Amino acid sequence: MKHSRRITLGVAAIAASAALVLTGCSSSSGSDTTATSSDGSALTPVKLQLQWFTQAQFAGYYAALDQGYFKDEGLDVTIIEGGTDIVPQTQLADGAVDYAVAWVPKALASREQGAGITDVAQILQKSGTLQVSMADKNITTAADLKGKTVGNWGYGNEFEMFAGITKAGLDPANDVKLVQQAFDESGLLDGSIDAAQAETYNEYAQILETMNPATGKLYQPGDLNVIDWNTEGTAMLQDAIWANTEKLNSDQAYQDQTVKFLTAALKGWIYARDNPQKAADIVVAKGSQLGASHQLWQTNEINKLIWPSADGIGVIDDSSWKQTVSVAMTAKNLEGTTVITKEPDSDAYTNTYVQKALDALKGEGVDVTGTSYKPIDVTLTEGGK
């Protein structure tokens, strides 16, 4: 009796694990049906690689997907999330994806190592990186960092800060105490870091979502000081859409597809500008684990980094580009290395495709500059829930 029961149990376990294997196999093969556009012609499959998980930093792409803008252009776009070990520009250069979102300095470094990629649209016109400190430390400029404990994330995120400190006449190696910071703001809150690195759209909000033990309320912007690298003049360009250089130079179909892709993506960003709440909801619905108020904050802050966009969204501004390249070539981190060693070649960026996309959008009567853009007020809640 016991014996047979044991065998039954074992067989059941085998059946259960076989079922698991099968569900694993079928878990994400639901979208196998060939997609067709509204006029019935087959859509071109396109893959877009992000730097990180789904969050409102990428709201425009998700909005374009949700609103069917990609489909209208005849594209079947798959947005591929990043991971800790996924380098978007490498995925692009390897041909695993068609387009990638990446920070300009990091992508330039990959270019110098041989990745054939071109910046075809500069989504974020300003840098979102801050150095945040408690108000009582009185750190408002890079020069005030002298003698302070300064946190940075490393991994190539530190160069704006090094350039800023150097520009203020300080020696990063001796005049400030640099510490490696975890990817959160605990160090700032427990006092072990005087000035911590934070992005306006993410970590800064996490501080404002935390209870201030002194007041019993959430931390307020007034409790904090920020150094903004845009005003310090050492900001570097961040999120841009990168395309495959070789295909841009030789493949007519890819060129056309790039214009279509940009048209739809920029339209998505314009949607996020005009409907921040809806854009944030789209991102939350796409399965972001960060809370809804945090995503709305992030949408709004990203919008601030894009708009107003005098030349039209996505156009690469020559002076910002030159500043990025200059900082990338001159700012040395503690190991004495710079991001790149020589001026990038002429294939590093092009406004050709984004200009065509903007012309198409203007033809539709869409406002591509956002001259009258006004950010909204977002109320954060504890934990960003």
Next chain:
Amino acid sequence: MTITEARGGRRTGSAETGAGRRRGSAVLWGLLGVIVLALLWEGYKAIGPVAGVEFFGTSILPKTDDRSMPHLVDMLTRAVEPVNTSAGSPPVWIAVIGAALNSLGVAAVGWAIGSVVGFLIALLMQRLHVAERAVLPWLILSQTVPLIALAPVIVAWGGKIQIGTFSWDRWMSVAVIASYLAFFPVAVGALRGLQSPDTIHVELMRTYNAGWFRTLVKLRLPASVPFLLPALRLGAASAIVGTVVAEVSTGYKGGIGRMIIEFAQSGTSDPAKAYAPIAGAVVLGLVSAGIVALIGLTLKRFNRQEAAS
């Protein structure tokens, strides 16, 4: 043969009640372990210095403030609250179970592939001594390749695979990485098992004029079971670890590893949240080992050694 079988049968019979008692006390000891862990956590939190203990600038004991070490009760209350405020957001623990099942499915695929591959490699190595000498060092070497180096390569290769309607999904990369960790203990364990019969038994088979295949089926396979089962359990645990790490590293969505990272992102303002998926990952490891143990019950007849030990 019949005599040993009868003796073996009697032994299992008498061991049955003992095993039952042992299992009961194992549960008790397990619970005790959890309680001791909880006491250690809260105890250190109560008496440890808030700023942690540093030794020549290197932190050797963690900080004890609520952000670094949340109270257990906070973790539990956070686990029953919704994930976020969006409508229809499930409680954290439900979301954790969903993510854990997702990971379990992927890990099961990885474990199955890894076990089959590992076993085939073991067969090859047992059959050809040359293969054993040539392959075994590579097997060991294969486990020294860091996952973070492997993950982007597998994802990039997978991204290019497109055969007809079949296209490579991210979860397949995760399963491949899981199988890469799982095959090793199985290969090594199975090889030891296949080589375990005494020379005298092998020679007996030879006197029967049994070929390699018959020897394999009648002697080596049954003999390998006591070695194979722990190897499979080890492989299952490795597959879970591989899945959790690979989810984070490749950005596969829906599993427990990804959930740990996403919850940890709000570590500044909502520190207790991240502990639920961590606990989930631990339970997941135990469940997977349990499932494999249950599978092993079907082979109990061949598993005298492990049962006796």
